[in-house]
Amino acid sequence: MTLYGYPVVAVVSLLAMNLLVVAIFFAVVRLLRGPSLSDRVVALDLVGVLAVGMISVHAVFTGQPMLLRVAILLALVAFVGTVAFAFFLEKRGRE
Amino acid sequence: MMAHLNDLLVCLFMLAGAIFCLIASLGVFRMPDLYTRMQAAAKSSTLGVVCIILSVAIHFGDAGVTTRAMLVIVFLFLTAPVAAHMVARAGYISNVPLWHRSVADELRGQYDAATHELASGRPSAEDPRG
Numbered sequence: 001m002t003l004y005g006y007p008v009v010a011v012v013s014l015l016a017m018n019l020l021v022v023a024i025f026f027a028v029v030r031l032l033r034g035p036s037l038s039d040r041v042v043a044l045d046l047v048g049v050l051a052v053g054m055i056s057v058h059a060v061f062t063g064q065p066m067l068l069r070v071a072i073l074l075a076l077v078a079f080v081g082t083v084a085f086a087f088f089l090e091k092r093g094r095e
Numbered sequence: 096m097m098a099h100l101n102d103l104l105v106c107l108f109m110l111a112g113a114i115f116c117l118i119a120s121l122g123v124f125r126m127p128d129l130y131t132r133m134q135a136a137a138k139s140s141t142l143g144v145v146c147i148i149l150s151v152a153i154h155f156g157d158a159g160v161t162t163r164a165m166l167v168i169v170f171l172f173l174t175a176p177v178a179a180h181m182v183a184r185a186g187y188i189s190n191v192p193l194w195h196r197s198v199a200d201e202l203r204g205q206y207d208a209a210t211h212e213l214a215s216g217r218p219s220a221e222d223p224r225g
Contacts, residue, residue, distance in 0.1 A: 012106040016113035023120035038186035089185035
């Protein structure tokens with residue numbers, strides 16, 4: 001199936017990539033502005049999860065299934081980072 | 096025909112996933128306080144990324160890739176609620192304020208200030224279960 005002479009999957013994955021870039025932009029704005037440290041941790045976690053989605057879209061765009069392993073690793077690291085930040089926030093406790 | 100159906104499913108799942116991710120990000124950007132932001136980030140972004148990874152599995156149609164895709168999906172479904180709950184708990188314990196128009200805070204006074212233990216976890220006199 002083609003769209004404007006290109007494979008339709010390639011066109012749609014470019015579109016999805018653009019949507020994900022906009023999504024990461026808003027998440028980064030919240031990461032920079034977030035009034036509390038917890039807001040920044042939530043935004044950072046969201047950026048990590050969106051990056052997993054971006055890598056998966058890129059895997060479809062380039063036809064490289066190997067990239068899915070990178071996505072697995074990134075999901076793991078993002079989760080560990082979030083949990084570590086949450087532990088740190090809780091240990092810091094009430095100020 | 097089958098290839099067309101595959102492409103159609105891939106496009107559908109990928110676009111749906113990207114739009115869910117965008118909605119999650121808009122929620123984090125626009126919601127008024129930490130707790131509402133966090134529920135937007137945790138639920139919608141998980142669904143979005145799971146849709147995208149499903150589209151990857153359909154696109155490659157290979158046993159190894161599908162297995163890895165299922166691994167990512169199970170991992171995301173297991174970790175996203177845990178991470179969200181931990182951040183919310185840490186935020187509540189470190190006194191992140193609720194939105195000024197919130198109507199109820201049933202958790203107030205339930206956390207022990209020193210041990211961070213929930214009151215419902217401690218045995219009490221009026222609780223018949225001890």
